[in-house]
Amino acid sequence: MTIIRQGSLFGLQELYDLEPTQRFEAIFSAIDIDPIFAVVTKKSRLGRPVELNYAAMIYSLVARISERIPFIKDLVKRLKNDMIFRLDCGFLVSDSVPSEAAYSRMLTIISESNILEEVQETLLHQAIQEGFITDDTVAIDATHFEARDQAPPKDHEKPKEEPKKRGRKSKEEREKWLIEKAEREANLSIFEKKIEDQLNVPLAELRNEIPQDPQWGVKKNSEGKNVFWYGYKGHLAVGTSSQYILQSLFSSGSLNDGKAAIPLLKGIQERVPLPSLRYETMDAGYDYEPIYTQIHQMGHQAVIAYNKRNEPEPIGFDKHFAPTCFREYSYRYDSFDPKYETLKYTRPKECKECPLANEGLCQKIYKIRITTDLRKYTAPARGSKAWKSIFKRRTAVERVNAYLKGYFQLDNVRYRTGKRAKVHFDIITLVYNASKLAVDRINAQLNQQQAA
Known part of the structure; x- marks a missing residue:
């Protein structure tokens, strides 16, 4: 009997095992730098003379992430001392090596635009067109990373409030308090308001108003204790089978994870032309009704872990909100119309020999909109095998978060302002997707060679 050996897939680790020249060529070919080049190039005859190779500088920033070079000064040093690396980045032998100040000016120009997001969108469209993104499920989650600056004391964020007066307010005091409350709420930014207020706000406005300065954040560790940190958050929407980052969002560390979900979902709806998408899966930190509403408006289904929040036990339903019979056996999820x-539930197995069923006191079928x-009530129904299977796919976004920190320097933020830190984050997500596209193209070529 002939033994056929199954060829292993080429992955990110294998990409990094390639020679730098091969790796750079694969990653650079996946990124269209022309729009970035158009933004950063000098457009006036006045001022300093143009002596810099901006295209090579852009490629060198990509190579810095790929080579895990921690500082811009180390990048400049590498370009000066490594001729092969300099040529791989696109510099000519006659080109002078840019200074740290030149890189700083270029990053400042990039930070004033959304050009990296546009290039990311172009890359995703190319990956979809080439058939590498065919996901039916998106996983959403956030990861935190610390700022470079020394963190201020946590009490510095909130001034001490005056002690409240005890007792009931008079009519005049209550009317004054209501007016002041309405004024305060009207002056709040969209991300300081409730999540449901985001539903009717355009995507561009949501992305422009998201807070980006470093702030104190808090999370629970594996022991259930609060852990505080100072910095930022990266919010990702990842295709669970392709593991491409379909949408990303950069914010202050204090922003609630749930408040980033609707901008990510609207970004998927408006910017990612992927008709195969059907499900969005998230953990219990995203269990807010407006998020379900946004997903329903998109024509998709939400698979989000339920957060009980001290709610009373439902009467006539089990913990997954499936209807129960008189003897409190749960109906079985059958299908979704x-x-x-409508969710369709069928009679429990235990009811086959139940006298109540024979007397017509127990319904054969339950339908719930x-x-x-x-x-x-989600489709597929909570607690069903199909629901659990889709929810397990959520680990894809955790895997991508680990990649960004382990391979792409997400933890290495070297900028003091939120705008510059966002550029660092956008470059990292762009390089990650470019690496994924490079790997997929290599795998496609290998498969073609094996088939031939």
């Missing part, structure tokens, strides 16, 4: 948006409560 997309036309009427998911629009009755989008948070409780």
